[in-house]
Amino acid sequence: MSLDVQPIWALFDTFLDGVVAIDPASRIVGCNPAACKLLGRSPAELMHQPAAAVLPTAIHPEPNWAVHSSPKPSEPRLGELDILLPSGVVHLVSYRLVYHALPDLCLVTLRDIGDRRQMEEQLRQQTQREHLLRGITQRVRQSLSVDVILSTAVDEVRQVLQVDRALIFRLTGHEGGMVIQESVNPDYPLAFETVLEDRCFAGSCREFYQQHKTRVVDNVYRDDWAGCLTEYMQQFQIKSKMVAAILQRNPIQPAGGTDASPHATNPWVSPKLWGLLIVHSCGGYRQWQPSEADLLQHIADQIAIALQQAELYHQVQQLNLNLEDKVQQRTVELKQSLDFEAMLRRISDRLRDSLDERQILQTAVQELAEQLHLDTCEVGFFSGDSKTYQIVYEFPINLPPIRGLQFRCEDHHDLEAAIHANSHTHSCGVHPLVGWVGLFRCPIADEQGNLGILTMVCPAERIFTEQEIRLAEQVAIQCAIAIRQARLFQAAQTQVAELERLNKLKDDFLDTVSHELRTPLSNITMATQMLEITLRDVTHLTSDLRDQPLATQLHLHTAPYLQILKEESLREISLINDLLDLARIESETEPLMLTTVDLRDILPHIAEPFLQSIHSQQQQLDIHIPDDLVPFTTDLNYLERILSELLHNACKYTPAGETIQILIETVEDAPAALRAEEQATVAAHPLQSEAGAPTKTLLPRHEVSSPPRRLRICITNTGVEIPNQERDRIFEKFYRIPNNDPWKHGGTGLGLALVKKLATLMGGRLWVESAPVQTTFVLEFPLDLPQHHLQIVPRACFKT
Numbered sequence: 001m002s003l004d005v006q007p008i009w010a011l012f013d014t015f016l017d018g019v020v021a022i023d024p025a026s027r028i029v030g031c032n033p034a035a036c037k038l039l040g041r042s043p044a045e046l047m048h049q050p051a052a053a054v055l056p057t058a059i060h061p062e063p064n065w066a067v068h069s070s071p072k073p074s075e076p077r078l079g080e081l082d083i084l085l086p087s088g089v090v091h092l093v094s095y096r097l098v099y100h101a102l103p104d105l106c107l108v109t110l111r112d113i114g115d116r117r118q119m120e121e122q123l124r125q126q127t128q129r130e131h132l133l134r135g136i137t138q139r140v141r142q143s144l145s146v147d148v149i150l151s152t153a154v155d156e157v158r159q160v161l162q163v164d165r166a167l168i169f170r171l172t173g174h175e176g177g178m179v180i181q182e183s184v185n186p187d188y189p190l191a192f193e194t195v196l197e198d199r200c201f202a203g204s205c206r207e208f209y210q211q212h213k214t215r216v217v218d219n220v221y222r223d224d225w226a227g228c229l230t231e232y233m234q235q236f237q238i239k240s241k242m243v244a245a246i247l248q249r250n251p252i253q254p255a256g257g258t259d260a261s262p263h264a265t266n267p268w269v270s271p272k273l274w275g276l277l278i279v280h281s282c283g284g285y286r287q288w289q290p291s292e293a294d295l296l297q298h299i300a301d302q303i304a305i306a307l308q309q310a311e312l313y314h315q316v317q318q319l320n321l322n323l324e325d326k327v328q329q330r331t332v333e334l335k336q337s338l339d340f341e342a343m344l345r346r347i348s349d350r351l352r353d354s355l356d357e358r359q360i361l362q363t364a365v366q367e368l369a370e371q372l373h374l375d376t377c378e379v380g381f382f383s384g385d386s387k388t389y390q391i392v393y394e395f396p397i398n399l400p401p402i403r404g405l406q407f408r409c410e411d412h413h414d415l416e417a418a419i420h421a422n423s424h425t426h427s428c429g430v431h432p433l434v435g436w437v438g439l440f441r442c443p444i445a446d447e448q449g450n451l452g453i454l455t456m457v458c459p460a461e462r463i464f465t466e467q468e469i470r471l472a473e474q475v476a477i478q479c480a481i482a483i484r485q486a487r488l489f490q491a492a493q494t495q496v497a498e499l500e501r502l503n504k505l506k507d508d509f510l511d512t513v514s515h516e517l518r519t520p521l522s523n524i525t526m527a528t529q530m531l532e533i534t535l536r537d538v539t540h541l542t543s544d545l546r547d548q549p550l551a552t553q554l555h556l557h558t559a560p561y562l563q564i565l566k567e568e569s570l571r572e573i574s575l576i577n578d579l580l581d582l583a584r585i586e587s588e589t590e591p592l593m594l595t596t597v598d599l600r601d602i603l604p605h606i607a608e609p610f611l612q613s614i615h616s617q618q619q620q621l622d623i624h625i626p627d628d629l630v631p632f633t634t635d636l637n638y639l640e641r642i643l644s645e646l647l648h649n650a651c652k653y654t655p656a657g658e659t660i661q662i663l664i665e666t667v668e669d670a671p672a673a674l675r676a677e678e679q680a681t682v683a684a685h686p687l688q689s690e691a692g693a694p695t696k697t698l699l700p701r702h703e704v705s706s707p708p709r710r711l712r713i714c715i716t717n718t719g720v721e722i723p724n725q726e727r728d729r730i731f732e733k734f735y736r737i738p739n740n741d742p743w744k745h746g747g748t749g750l751g752l753a754l755v756k757k758l759a760t761l762m763g764g765r766l767w768v769e770s771a772p773v774q775t776t777f778v779l780e781f782p783l784d785l786p787q788h789h790l791q792i793v794p795r796a797c798f799k800t
Contacts, residue, residue, distance in 0.1 A: 008102065009030055009032075012030075012032045013033060015032055015034055016034055017034055017109050017111045018031070018032060018038045018109065018110035018111070019031070019032045019034070019035055019107060019108070019109050019110075020035050020046075020055070020108040020110070021102065021105045021106070022051050022061050022105065022106040022107075023104065023105060023106075024064075024065065024104060026050060026051050026052065026065075027048055027049065027051065028046050028048065028049050028050075028051055028054065029047070029048070029105070030047075030105075031043060031047070034110075035110055038083065038091055038093055038110045038112055039054065039085070039110075040085030040086050040087055040089070040091075055108070056083060058079055058095070059077075059079075059081070059108050059110075061097065061099070061106045065099055065106060074098060074099040074100060076096050076097060076098045077095075077096070077097040078094070078095070078096055079094070079095055080092065080093070080094045080095070080113065081093065081095065083110075091112055091114060092112070092113050092114045093110045093111055093112055093113060094110075094111045094113050095108060095109065095110055095111075096108070126291075129291060129294070129295050129298075132160050132295065133295060133298050133299065133302070135156075136153070136156040136160065136299055136302065137299075137302040137306075139152050139156060140153050140156070140302055140303060140306050144309065144314075145310065147181070149303065149307065150168045150180065150303070151181055151183075153166075153168070153181075153277070153299065153302075153303050153306075154167060154182060155183045156299070157183070157279060157296070157299055158183045158184075158279070160295070161292055163280060163281055164184065164185040164187075164188055165182065165184040165185065165188060165191065165236070165238075165278075165280040165282060166182070166183045166184075166278070166279045166280075167179050167181065167182040167184075167191055167277075167278050167280075168181040168182070168246075168275055168276070168277060168278075168303075169196075169276040169277075170274070170275040171273060171274065171275050171276070176195065176196045176197040177195075177275065178193060178194065178195045178196070179191045179192055179193060179194045179196075180192075180275075185282070185283075187282075188237055188282045189235070189236055189237070196229075205225060206273060209243070209245035209273055209276065210245070210247075210271075210273050212245055212247055212271075212297075213245065214242065214244045214245070214293045214294075214296060214300075215243040215244075216242050216288045216293050217240060217242070217243075218240050218285060218286065218287050218288060219285055220233050220238050220239060220240065220241055238280045239280075239281055239283075239284060240280070240281035240284075240285050240286040240288065241278060241279065241280050241281070242279050242288055242292065242293055242296050243276050243277070243278050244276065244293075244296045244297040244299070244300035245273060245276060245277075245297075245300060246273075246274045246275045246277055246300050246303055246307070247271035247273060247304055248274040248307060248311075249271040249272075249304070249308065274304065276300075277296060277299065277300040277303060340467050340468075340470070340471050343367075343371050343471065344471055344475065344478075346367075347363075347364065347367045347371075347475055347478065348474075348475075348478045350363050350367065351363060351364060351478050351482040352478075352482060352485075354482075354486075355485065355486045355489040355490075357482075357486040357487065358393075360479065360482045361379045361392070361452075361479060361483070362395070364377075364379065364393075364454070364475055364478075365377040365393050365394055365395040366395040368395075368454075368471075368475060369396075370395075371471075372456065372464075374457060374458050375397060375398040375399045375458055375459070376394055376395065376397060376398070376399045376401075376457045377394065377455070377457070378391050378393065378402075378454075378455040378457065379391075379392060379393040379452055379453070379454055379455070379479075380393075380453050381451075381452045381453075382450070386409060387408060387409055387410070388407070389407060389409050389412070389415055389453070390404065390405065390406045391404065391405050392404075392452075399434060400433050400434075402433065405432060407432075412429065414427045414429060414439060414441055415453065424441060424442040424443075424473060425439075425440070425441050426438070426439070426441075426463075426464065426469075428460050431457065437459065438457070438458045438459060438460045438461070439455060439457060440455070440456040440464055440469070440472065441454070441455050442454045442455075442456075442472050442476045444479050444480045444483070445476075445480055446480045446481070446484055448484075451479075451483055451484075452479075452483075454472065454479065456472060522573075524565075525569045525570075525573065528562065528565050528566055528569060531562065532562055532566075535558050535562065575750070581754060585758065592635045592638070592762065593635050593636070593637065594633050594634065594635060595633070595634070595635070595636050596631045596632070596633055597632060597633070597636050597639065598629075598631040599625060599664055600625050600629060602636070602640070603643070603662065603664070604623070606643050606644060607621065607662070610647050610651050614651055617651065618656040618657055619654050619656065619657075619658060619659070619660055620658070622660070622661045622662070623661075624661070624662065624663045624664065625664050626664065626665065626666070629664060629666070630666075630783065632781060632782075632783050634762055634781055638761070638762055639762070641754075641755070641758060642766075642779065643713070643715075643779075645754070645755045646715045646755065646777050646779070647660075647662075647715065648751070649752070649777075650715055650717040653717065654717040654718070654719055655720065657719075658717065658719035658720075659716075659717070659718050660715070660716070660717045661714075661715070662714070662715055663713075663714040664711070664713050664714075665712050665714075666709055666710070666712070667709065667712050668709055709782075710781065710782055710783060711780065711781045711782075712778060712780050713778075713779040714776050714777070715777045715779075716774060716775065716776040716777075717775055718773060719773055719774075720773070720774075721771065721772060721773055721775055722768060722770040722775050724770075727767075727768050727769075727770060730752055731752050731753055732749075732753060733749065733750060733753040734749040734750065734753075735749050735753075736749045762781065763782055764780050764782070765779075765780045766778070766780075
């Protein structure tokens with residue numbers, strides 16, 4: 001080696017990689033310590049030796065390389081090879097050969113890559129193992145069925161580890177378990193469903209596996225724990241085995257559970273040993289690799305996770321099933337509740353449809369017996385002293401009837417309990433005809449006391465549900481309400497009948513008195529007229545005898561008394577005539593005398609008698625009649641009487657300085673209240689002749705029920721108003737508004753009652769409207785009554 005190269009070579013001596021220098025004669029002229037170590041030779045054994053003698057062929061330089069190659073460094077030759085040392089050890093090295101790396105020298109660098117290759121192999125194996133584990137895990141977790149998970153796991157393990165048998169051993173107690181899944185070479189016996197009671201397993205074995213350890217046994221007959229399993233090993237031809245623990249960790253606490261231990265916050269503390277994943281080599285003894293043991297344990301862990309997921313899924317499914325059951329149960333309960341509510345509503349409606357106590361109670365027992373499928377349902381009442389009880393209403397289905405049966409309360413303690421506790425009782429009792437039955441008794445009572453007992457009879461073994469009990473109680477309450485309403489209605493009907501009887505007696509009395517007083521009053525009137533004539537003749541006679549002072553004095557003394565007698569006689573006659581007219585109208589025997597009336601001609605004549613009174617009382621009368629008002633058909637006498645009475649009242653009650661207004665107009669449609677009233681009238685009294693009924697009234701067939709137009713007459717007087725509560729009562733007979741001076745204006749309270757009856761009789765309507773300091777009486781009649789629409793109808797159509 002030249003002196004120029006020696007400093008560089010001193011640097012090569014520090015390299016970790018081996019460096020060998022070869023001269024053009026292909027002899028080794030230099031090598032550093034690292035090269036000597038890799039080649040397994042000393043420097044003396046290498047120096048000046050032909051390269052072909054000590055170096056592998058792959059790194060021999062080409063013959064005459066210095067002649068044929070460029071003096072510049074060439075492209076390196078790279079590669080890897082195994083070097084067999086004289087000691088027999090093989091080194092895996094990578095080499096790099098460069099011609100002219102130094103002047104006239106070929107350099108070969110060697111690097112030991114055995115450790116790297118080993119690491120690469122380990123990484124490759126680890127990657128392959130992870131790939132296998134990932135594939136196995138994916139296939140195991142494809143299902144949430146425990147059987148499918150375990151079956152897939154043993155198949156995958158047997159295939160990956162190339163073993164003769166793979167199985168899952170499920171621990172069932174402290175000293176053994178059973179093979180629940182297996183994958184085995186067909187040449188060897190099946191161990192599936194084999195039960196092992198291993199007393200040895202209860203001690204150190206369980207603790208070993210509980211620590212998440214894998215047991216590797218190359219020869220089962222030399223195993224320290226094989227004493228208890230020798231027969232098992234021989235039966236299934238086992239020579240080598242590996243066992244991995246399947247530990248089940250449950251991070252989910254039970255619902256509502258608590259954990260007071262110090263490790264309560266760590267869900268992975270104290271895992272449960274669920275079982276074992278075991279592989280067997282049966283064809284020969286096998287030396288297991290650590291990577292295989294590690295792979296087996298990882299697979300066991302994945303099985304544990306899959307089992308946990310399956311268990312959680314099963315729990316979720318069970319929770320869903322329980323929830324569905326609860327939802328279905330709640331739905332059934334809700335449907336039953338709705339059905340019972342509908343049933344109660346239907347029963348209540350039927351009970352309230354009637355005001356007959358007998359029909360109410362019979363309906364109640366029938367509905368309960370049919371809807372609840374009872375043998376019979378009864379309602380009974382106690383005697384006045386509560387010592388006896390009688391069944392009054394019943395609806396038997398499967399039992400013979402016992403309606404009307406009486407028995408003593410002291411013989412039936414459930415009756416006494418129902419009375420005293422005022423609540424339902426459910427017990428077994430003796431039926432008078434069939435023996436022991438189930439009895440549910442519920443009192444029918446209200447705040448005023450006990451009205452009776454509702455009894456439901458069923459087989460002795462039947463127990464009523466809460467909904468059925470609530471239904472019976474609600475029916476009993478509805479019965480109590482309906483009975484009380486029926487009795488109140490009956491009492492009201494009795495009172496109404498009594499009032500009608502008294503009213504008829506009063507009307508008969510007034511009618512009789514009116515007829516009886518009419519003749520004496522007629523005589524009094526005639527006598528008054530004769531007395532007036534006689535006094536006039538006496539006055540004339542005295543005047544002819546030239547006794548003028550006597551005639552004057554006689555006139556002055558008798559005229560006032562005679563005038564009082566005349567006025568009071570006329571007033572009493574008017575009162576009697578009003579009473580008789582009312583009696584005739586209410587008897588429905590007075591016919592209408594229909595004629596065509598034009599109010600533009602008639603109304604001024606009706607108002608004329610009141611003009612002097614209006615003027616004297618400083619009142620003002622305004623009459624508004626449209627020019628296009630058409631005539632209409634009515635009873636003229638009745639119309640004049642109605643308008644005269646209303647004008648008379650207006651003049652009588654209107655203060656001085658106020659206005660009386662008569663307004664006539666045509667309205668296109670009747671008020672809703674009037675339409676409803678007329679429809680009810682027509683529905684109650686069809687427009688056709690009835691046998692024995694008076695048929696002199698002429699009214700329209702169609703227009704009465706829904707007239708296209710109506711004539712409205714409004715008589716308004718200002719300065720006075722009627723309270724709301726008095727507006728309907730002023731049309732009652734003999735009624736006068738309280739707090740008014742009854743002697744200021746006089747009157748008997750018959751005028752408005754009479755005109756109201758007359759308006760109704762004529763097919764019209766009369767009502768009053770009142771605003772502040774103003775009162776209006778509104779009178780309406782149907783218009784447009786073509787002759788071809790008229791027909792004879794009974795007067796009963798207009799009864800109020």
